[in-house]
Amino acid sequence: MRNPSSASAVSSTSKTPCCSKVGLKRGPWTPEEDELLSSYIRREGVGRWRTLPKRAGLLRCGKSCRLRWVNYLRPCVKRGHIAPDEEDLILRLHRLLGNRWSLIAGRIPGRTDNEIKNYWNTHLSKKLISQGIDPRTHKPLNPNPNSLEDFHTPPPASGLNPIPNLDPNPNSRGLQETGVGDGATTIYKGNKRFREINVNLDQDHSAAFENSNGNWQKSEGFTISSNLGNNEEGNIDYCTDDAFSSFLNSLINLDVFGNQEQQQQYQRQQQPNHLIAPPDPLLNSAQTFGDGALWEAAITSSTAAFSHDEYKRFIDHVHKHF
DNA sequence: AACACTCCCAACCGCTACCTC
DNA sequence: CGAGGTAGCGGTTGGGAGTGT
Numbered sequence: 001m002r003n004p005s006s007a008s009a010v011s012s013t014s015k016t017p018c019c020s021k022v023g024l025k026r027g028p029w030t031p032e033e034d035e036l037l038s039s040y041i042r043r044e045g046v047g048r049w050r051t052l053p054k055r056a057g058l059l060r061c062g063k064s065c066r067l068r069w070v071n072y073l074r075p076c077v078k079r080g081h082i083a084p085d086e087e088d089l090i091l092r093l094h095r096l097l098g099n100r101w102s103l104i105a106g107r108i109p110g111r112t113d114n115e116i117k118n119y120w121n122t123h124l125s126k127k128l129i130s131q132g133i134d135p136r137t138h139k140p141l142n143p144n145p146n147s148l149e150d151f152h153t154p155p156p157a158s159g160l161n162p163i164p165n166l167d168p169n170p171n172s173r174g175l176q177e178t179g180v181g182d183g184a185t186t187i188y189k190g191n192k193r194f195r196e197i198n199v200n201l202d203q204d205h206s207a208a209f210e211n212s213n214g215n216w217q218k219s220e221g222f223t224i225s226s227n228l229g230n231n232e233e234g235n236i237d238y239c240t241d242d243a244f245s246s247f248l249n250s251l252i253n254l255d256v257f258g259n260q261e262q263q264q265q266y267q268r269q270q271q272p273n274h275l276i277a278p279p280d281p282l283l284n285s286a287q288t289f290g291d292g293a294l295w296e297a298a299i300t301s302s303t304a305a306f307s308h309d310e311y312k313r314f315i316d317h318v319h320k321h322f
Numbered sequence: 323a324a325c326a327c328t329c330c331c332a333a334c335c336g337c338t339a340c341c342t343c
Numbered sequence: 344c345g346a347g348g349t350a351g352c353g354g355t356t357g358g359g360a361g362t363g364t
Contacts, residue, residue: 028332028358050349066350067333102352117353118331 025059029068033058037065038073071114078110082119090116091124095138 025033040056046069049062058065071077082090086108093104101113101120108116125135134141 099353122330
């Protein structure tokens with residue numbers, strides 16, 4: 001969209017981005033270019049982005065082609081408005097993960113990191129600010145504890161809003177080609193890059209609620225449960241041997257139940273003469289985890305079989321924000 | 323109708339980590 | 344082990360659409 005001129009000017013700096021080469025087109029993609037790229041990838045598959053443009057007959061850099069495919073042309077990309085349940089999930093994931101857009105996107109079927117990032121920057125961050133919440137830390141902008149009631153938001157009209165059923169068609173998101181939207185996402189643990197299979201949130205939800213009816217304390221201990229690994233169709237929706245994924249989902253589920261507890265507490269408080277501000281669903285877990293002791297215990301438990309370095313980056317974030 | 327302003331989001335940039343030789 | 348190439352990430356930009364005056 002920037003620099004809609006057909007050929008970019010070569011940067012005057014020593015940096016020479018791949019698409020700044022003379023003769024390569026930049027700016028908005030035309031339908032013809034989209035078709036060229038789509039048909040080529042349908043034929044040949046993704047990968048080798050560097051040489052793809054030439055082979056596909058495109059006057060674009062590979063980087064631009066990849067972005068166009070990942071963010072727009074992939075069949076599994078879901079267009080349209082972010083649903084309220086998706087928004088709720090983004091908020092919770094962002095509080096857990098920070099600006100790890102690709103990691104967040106990997107858990108919201110059909111949404112790209114770019115889309116989520118844009119939505120966050122244009123909608124959710126402003127929404128949180130309007131509620132008096134720091135969008136970076138999810139903590140009150142005003143640290144004065146006496147002002148907590150000012151930023152508390154009323155509970156959702158529909159009541160509890162646990163991790164939603166985001167995708168009515170479980171087959172609509174598959175394990176496809178490699179790339180950001182391939183049903184897997186790249187995550188960083190320490191200095192290592194890992195490929196992580198997307199979690200089917202529906203499965204997680206059912207597992208979470210199953211636990212809630214029975215023994216959801218399993219989640220608290222972040223035990224890596226093999227029960228989460230398979231669904232009835234036998235699809236690999238959950239990477240059972242990826243403890244980090246399991247751990248993250250445990251956090252999400254724990255977040256849900258943190259909300260549940262707070263919501264129930266709030267409802268109990270909604271008796272006459274109990275005009276206490278409702279708990280902010282966005283702060284519940286922060287409050288639940290309080291000084292981070294529970295996080296520490298949970299992380300220690302869940303990482304028993306893994307090196308500390310692998311989780312360091314994630315834990316740093318957790319400690320920073322909780 | 324014309325202009326100004328704001329918002330949205332597709333696309334690009336710079337950086338980092340991994341891979342290959 | 345180091346250099347170069349590649350892929351992917353988060354941050355940022357800016358044109359177009361929408362809205363207000």
